[in-house]
Amino acid sequence: MALFGKKKKTEPARKAFFVATDGNDQNQGTLDAPFATLDTAIAMSRMSTEPTTVFIRGGRYFLTSTVELNEKDSGLIICAYEDEEVILDGGAVLDPSDLTLLSTEEKKRIIDMNARERIFKINIKPYRLSKGIYGTRGFRRAYVNAPNELFVDGETYTVTSYPRRDEEPIYITEKNLVDAGSRPYDKDFTLRPAKIKIPSEKAKAWKGADDAYICGYFGSSYADDAIKLKEINDADSTVTTTLPHIYSFTAGDGHHYRILNLLEEISRPGEYYVDTQNDILYLYPKKNLSMSLIQISSLDRVMMSVENATNIKIQGIIFENGRNSGLYIEGGDGVSVEGCTFRNLGVLGIQIGCGATAMPEGRHTAHGERDGGVPTPVNLSRNMGNWHEFLYEFAAWNNNGGKNHRIVNCKIYDTGAGGMLLSGGDRKSLTPAHNTVYNCYFARNNRLNRTYAGAINVMGVGNVITHCEIEDLPSVAIYLHGNDHEISYNRIHNVVKEVSDMGAFYMGRDPSEVGNVIHNNFFYDIMSSYTKGFGITALYFDDQAIYNAAYANVFYRVNTQGTYNFDVIHTNMGGMVSVSSNYFIDCACNPTAKYSGNAYMDMNKRPLFMKRVHTKDPNDFSGVDVTSSVWKKKYPYLYRTYKYNYNAGTLYYNNEYINLADRYGKDVRGEGFVSVKDKNFKLTDKETSARRTRKSEVYVTDPVLGYKNELVPFIIPDFENMGMIEK
Numbered sequence: 001m002a003l004f005g006k007k008k009k010t011e012p013a014r015k016a017f018f019v020a021t022d023g024n025d026q027n028q029g030t031l032d033a034p035f036a037t038l039d040t041a042i043a044m045s046r047m048s049t050e051p052t053t054v055f056i057r058g059g060r061y062f063l064t065s066t067v068e069l070n071e072k073d074s075g076l077i078i079c080a081y082e083d084e085e086v087i088l089d090g091g092a093v094l095d096p097s098d099l100t101l102l103s104t105e106e107k108k109r110i111i112d113m114n115a116r117e118r119i120f121k122i123n124i125k126p127y128r129l130s131k132g133i134y135g136t137r138g139f140r141r142a143y144v145n146a147p148n149e150l151f152v153d154g155e156t157y158t159v160t161s162y163p164r165r166d167e168e169p170i171y172i173t174e175k176n177l178v179d180a181g182s183r184p185y186d187k188d189f190t191l192r193p194a195k196i197k198i199p200s201e202k203a204k205a206w207k208g209a210d211d212a213y214i215c216g217y218f219g220s221s222y223a224d225d226a227i228k229l230k231e232i233n234d235a236d237s238t239v240t241t242t243l244p245h246i247y248s249f250t251a252g253d254g255h256h257y258r259i260l261n262l263l264e265e266i267s268r269p270g271e272y273y274v275d276t277q278n279d280i281l282y283l284y285p286k287k288n289l290s291m292s293l294i295q296i297s298s299l300d301r302v303m304m305s306v307e308n309a310t311n312i313k314i315q316g317i318i319f320e321n322g323r324n325s326g327l328y329i330e331g332g333d334g335v336s337v338e339g340c341t342f343r344n345l346g347v348l349g350i351q352i353g354c355g356a357t358a359m360p361e362g363r364h365t366a367h368g369e370r371d372g373g374v375p376t377p378v379n380l381s382r383n384m385g386n387w388h389e390f391l392y393e394f395a396a397w398n399n400n401g402g403k404n405h406r407i408v409n410c411k412i413y414d415t416g417a418g419g420m421l422l423s424g425g426d427r428k429s430l431t432p433a434h435n436t437v438y439n440c441y442f443a444r445n446n447r448l449n450r451t452y453a454g455a456i457n458v459m460g461v462g463n464v465i466t467h468c469e470i471e472d473l474p475s476v477a478i479y480l481h482g483n484d485h486e487i488s489y490n491r492i493h494n495v496v497k498e499v500s501d502m503g504a505f506y507m508g509r510d511p512s513e514v515g516n517v518i519h520n521n522f523f524y525d526i527m528s529s530y531t532k533g534f535g536i537t538a539l540y541f542d543d544q545a546i547y548n549a550a551y552a553n554v555f556y557r558v559n560t561q562g563t564y565n566f567d568v569i570h571t572n573m574g575g576m577v578s579v580s581s582n583y584f585i586d587c588a589c590n591p592t593a594k595y596s597g598n599a600y601m602d603m604n605k606r607p608l609f610m611k612r613v614h615t616k617d618p619n620d621f622s623g624v625d626v627t628s629s630v631w632k633k634k635y636p637y638l639y640r641t642y643k644y645n646y647n648a649g650t651l652y653y654n655n656e657y658i659n660l661a662d663r664y665g666k667d668v669r670g671e672g673f674v675s676v677k678d679k680n681f682k683l684t685d686k687e688t689s690a691r692r693t694r695k696s697e698v699y700v701t702d703p704v705l706g707y708k709n710e711l712v713p714f715i716i717p718d719f720e721n722m723g724m725i726e727k
Helices: 038-046 104-109 200-206 387-393 599-605 607-613 629-634 636-644 685-691
Strands: 015-019 052-056 059-062 067-069 077-080 086-089 091-094 120-123 150-152 177-179 195-197 213-217 225-233 238-241 256-260 271-275 280-284 294-297 304-307 313-315 317-320 327-330 336-338 341-345 350-352 406-408 411-415 420-422 436-438 441-443 456-458 464-466 469-471 478-480 486-488 491-493 502-508 517-519 522-526 536-542 549-551 554-558 569-572 578-580 583-585 656-658 673-675 680-683 700-702 707-710
Touching (some): 038 052, 059 091, 200 225, 522 536, 536 554, 578 700, 599 607, 680 685
Parallel strands (some): 015 052, 052 077, 086 317, 304 327, 317 341, 327 350, 341 411, 406 436, 420 456, 436 464, 491 522, 554 583
Antiparallel strands (some): 177 195, 213 256, 271 280, 700 707
């Protein structure tokens, strides 16, 4: 009997090449005769007429240059063989037997006498590293490579610090501030350095040190900085910086500093110092290292790049130990990164889209303005550079992030300057990229750059962050620019821990960045130790960030204490943000509809906002044109606001504000959730049933979510599906 129907589509046969640590590049690349290097396997795959898979056998592969993929490699799969552990290593593994104790003269340099006999050193010159410096880095400065960092059994050791990391920093006061230095923020480009008094005994002990840095929050509670010291003067007990801080050094408001990268200050297990002139690594071990894996980072460029390629898959690979980023993707379509780990890297785990060339330090402001003679930055491949400054000046920048890329089931942790850059899409035409980060884990992504370097920096149009977990960050978790991005089903907690005037999510200063939706996320345990500045918040819509939506989210224990209490969802000027069907549970300051400022006036009177909403020249990326046909069709409410001062009215509705305990400590609302103790805020069946027919008490006009003078049903947060999905 004949069976008729559609013929089943089958995958074409794939050619396989193999790479192994005991391979040889003169081999045939088979399972029994593998290649030694990934570069050789890629070169051979380009010669194949069949779709190709490169299997990498388990082991550690040391990289001294970038693994490069381009359009010739479209369709290629690179993956670990049968779940074997594959590590691409951008550094070197040090031999524990090379460790020696300090000489008598070296011991004398160590201030802490108890530490002198516990510190070891190793000559790293034979390991032929690409040497790096600590580097000037921080708010509005260019991203730079990390120094040579030390990792022991996968754990990050820390550069020496005074005061120690577990001690209070030194606060900047009128007594210890000798010279604040120039203030580039106000277009003072004279490059006058700052000078601060330090304890006299420290000035004497540090005399002659030539690679120390002053780090901290010098002029603002959201702007970290790290500046190399020009001079340590024991005669007047001062240190002088090489460069000014963008806001200058300012006494008060909790501004503070530490001095880093001094051999003299090794005092605790887990600290290290690299003498780059003499190629000596000094370390204070936490344990006996005779059987430990001791690694030092080296590679000064991205570990792997994928440029203008389609349908490439990279699967099951660990990227670690590079001083730059792990993976770079530019242009192309459908690059998939699955089940990979990015850790112990100096900059990002993954960068999707170009950065921008760096500008001279101290000769530009925080607002896209440059000193005379400083050239306009241009696109920079394989590096972030002055990404932040360039995007501020050219808000419609298309940095060629490609489309339909997927980062799936990956881990990005212990990185130096953020987790990843998620770019793609064109703001001029509102063309979405549909690049997606799905089911990924982010943690400790700010070892070196502390602020405005989110676990995920997102820009462009139409990108998605979903089912991720983000935790343990000093500042912002998701930093957003652009339009129509979706942030959903994520768990974000224990972030914004050491700053103020910042949110776990932040966007602002561009009223054309509309249509972004944040829904079904769980934000919890968010509080800052920095209480001398402004407060913090979970969602921060700053400076006319209007017409975006936050609905069906759960906020638990968001503490906004500071000199100014922020709302849990905070709007600064504008206020036209859709906030509905959210739970605010045991939060310090629940959100209210605020309409400070006037979006119409700002878009028509303030030069920055004017160019961002009404730049007609298609080749001028200063902004977009909200009066164009594509923008008017997509966001008619934004056009009406710009032209006619339209205001939709109150966009706050159907939210619930819950205190779990009354003044006697009795649990009064917890019975509606499955388990408050376990942070399980899924509604019980009874509570779910009660809310299914509930509607708003007032008629709602919400242009972002599409409601027009109607009673709106309460959307029950899908708590059960928030967070990562087990794989």
